[in-house]
Amino acid sequence: MMRTLIKTIQVKDGYIQIDLSNTEIFNDWATSIQKAGYRALAEKNDNDMIDTSEFCKELADKFNTVFGKGACLKTFGVEVPNFKQYEEFVINFTGLVNQWVK
Numbered sequence: 001m002m003r004t005l006i007k008t009i010q011v012k013d014g015y016i017q018i019d020l021s022n023t024e025i026f027n028d029w030a031t032s033i034q035k036a037g038y039r040a041l042a043e044k045n046d047n048d049m050i051d052t053s054e055f056c057k058e059l060a061d062k063f064n065t066v067f068g069k070g071a072c073l074k075t076f077g078v079e080v081p082n083f084k085q086y087e088e089f090v091i092n093f094t095g096l097v098n099q100w101v102k
């Protein structure tokens with residue numbers, strides 16, 4: 001039996017948690033971010049404008065699945081963060097994970 005590895009992260013309006021032992025859900029979240037970025041770029045219009053609202057909503061749903069109900073609101077202060085907010089979170093989160101695995 002695999003032991004759980006729950007990590008708690010302090011965010012803007014509280015705490016969120018992730019079970020790092022559940023690599024499937026963690027990898028699914030990371031893949032979702034990458035796929036959303038590729039899909040958004042593929043749908044860029046002639047004015048180089050990209051409507052990311054659909055992709056950001058999908059990512060918000062995944063984020064709340066991975067980090068717990070209401071995690072987007074606690075972390076970003078909004079229910080559907082934009083790509084820049086996700087990018088900043090991923091950079092900070094990667095730093096935390098690197099500390100945890102040392």
